[in-house]
Amino acid sequence: MPLHGGKLAAKALKEAGVEVVFTLSGGHIMPLYDGCIDEGIRIVDVRHEQAAVHAADAWARCRPGSIGVAAITAGPGVTDGVTGIANAWRANSPILVIGGQGPFENLRRGSLQEMDHIGVVRPITKYADAVYQTHRIPEYIELAIRHAVSGIPGPAYLEIPMDIFMSQVGEETLRIPRIRTAPPRLSPDRAEIRAALEVLKTAERPMLMAGTSVKWSHASAELNRFVQETHIPAYTNGMGRGTIPPTSPEFLNRSRRHALKSIDAIILAGTLLDFRMRFGQTIPADAKIVQLDMDATLIGQNRSSDVALVGNLANSFELLLEEMKNQGLRLNFSSWRDELRRVEIEAEKKVEASLNSDEVPVDPQRMCREVRDWLETLDDPIVIGDGGDIVATAAKIIPVKREGAWMDPGPLGTLGVGMPFALAAQLANPDKRVVIVYGDGSFGLNGFEYDTAVRFGLPIIGVVGNDGAWGQMMRPQGTVYGWDRLQATLLNYTRYDKVVEALGGHGEHVERPEELRPALERAAASGKPALVNVVIRQDREYKGGIYV
DSSP states (O other): OOOEHHHHHHHHHHHHTTEEEEEOOOOOGHHHHHHHHHHOOOOOSSSHHHHHHHHHHHHHSSSOOOOEEEEEOOOOHHHHHHHHHHHHHHHHHOOOEEEESSOOGGTSSOOTTTOHHHHGGGGSEEEEEESGGGGGGHHHHHHHHHHHHHOOOOEEEEEEEEHHHHHOGGGGGGOOOOOOOOOOOOOOOHHHHHHHHHHHHHHHSEEEEOOHHHTTTOOOHHHHHHHHHHHHOOEEGGGGTTOOTSSSSSSSSSSHHHHHHHHEEEEEEEEOOOOOGGGGTTTTTOOOOEEEESSSSTTSSOOOOOOOEEHHHHHHHHHHHHHHHHTTTOOOOHHHHHHHHHHHHHHHHHHHHTTTTOOBBOOOHHHHHHHHHHHHHHHOOEEEEEEHHHHHHHHHSSSSSSTTTEEEEOOOOTTTTTTHHHHHHHHOOTTTEEEEEEHHHHHHHHHHGGHHHHHHOOEEEEEEEEEOOOHHHHHHHHHHHGGOOOOOOOOOOOOOHHHHHHSSEEEEEEEEEGHHHHHHHHHHHHHHEEEEEEBBOOOOOOOSOOOO
16 A cells, blocks of 8 residues: 555654654645654644744653644745754754755745755754655655764754655555664763862862763762762752752752852753853852763863763763762762852841742742642643843742753743643643743733643643843843833833633632742643743842843
8 A cells, every 4th residue: 555755654653652743734844744643643733833833842751751742834834943953962962853855856946934954953952954755754854863963963944845755655665763762871981080079179169060961861869879979069050959859968059159269169950151151250260160962062162171071971971970879989078068058048038038938029039939839739731931120030940859850941942932831741741730930021922822722621820020121121221221122122011911811711810929839720720731920020220130
């Protein structure tokens, strides 16, 4: 029985363990939908291709060892998806984006929506190619996925022209290759392991930063064994959030700046020295750096490392513990940890008044504290941060109790990931409550995806901190150029809750802090996708610096 290209693609995706494809309808990619029906792969259609790719990104984050998949049509479909691809590129999310193209037969003739997609996406993908023979579609899908998941993971893009998708091949010629979505674990050099321990033997005030590659290495268990064994003060950033539970005696959150001024050694476990670490400038010049990452190209960026452990981070921590046992080495940094714990306690006392403020409009920290206390009543919720100021505040107040319990865009800083991430998170975890913490600016980018949540019956709850401004930009603009010269940084106090109601969801409007908890409970009880729109204080105090 002849099979068209869409059926071949779906069979390959099934072999790769794909459960859902995120998409926006397009004529160039219709055959894939037909194939997915046969293979039992769910099609989730969104309202913007950027959202489809963001959702694929989030699916990969929610399902370790899997790959997220988006299918987007040609021309503006692909260009709309570029932001999602770029975000996955900076976040190291393994995704496959299948892009449509005009018929191969009409290549360079100017068919509808024809353009050089591969040239556009090549700088932000690990793999970008096109397939021009229908029977080779599964082969190319395997190749694309292999690139996406190997080494430092990231996005792969595969273009399939319309006539290649629609053409048929005989079932007797069909070959579906074995597709692995978990690459082999590679180990660092044993001599480097010993060198790393030599650094720690002489250290008195070390710290550990756990970052994104801990997640992609599936290394949280090994990381925690090392932290518990050495009592090294430990902090997290990026997708490392949640890899060390907040209940760990070694986990610290509010004393990082103090620690960085005093350390004599630092373990960068999958943490890049990018803008989040001021390109390495926050580390004292005489401090020793031990850097762990999955690929040698990430070692020594912006600041040279004294020791480099290249490989899967789970293997690296296992080997460190093994070598400590072989040497009979006991490391105990508990006194330094306890000193930093005292700094943490003092820092927490300083924000206590804001956490309990009865101010109107609502203090942003009080809003986040109310959300935190409500989340404590839920069973293992997933929180997504989509915004600037309010997300930075929430990240300090809402604890991340496990890996994957918090998601944000990552180092590209893309606004609009909230609902797309939530769609994937809710589909991947139907038994968990998924909550978005929004800024009012970020809601405007993909807030219309509430329509998707309504259509698919996904009871996601969003909380908007509505200060009527692009706050992170407004404060430096007003301070530097004058508060009478604000441009492009003010918004209306829009009733986003009414927008969600019009889309078929549940809306709540909150103006006083004591109204927030009941509003959250009503939103949860509604059983619908819901939005709680909270009017918060518009802060104009500028402390200097722009987070770049």
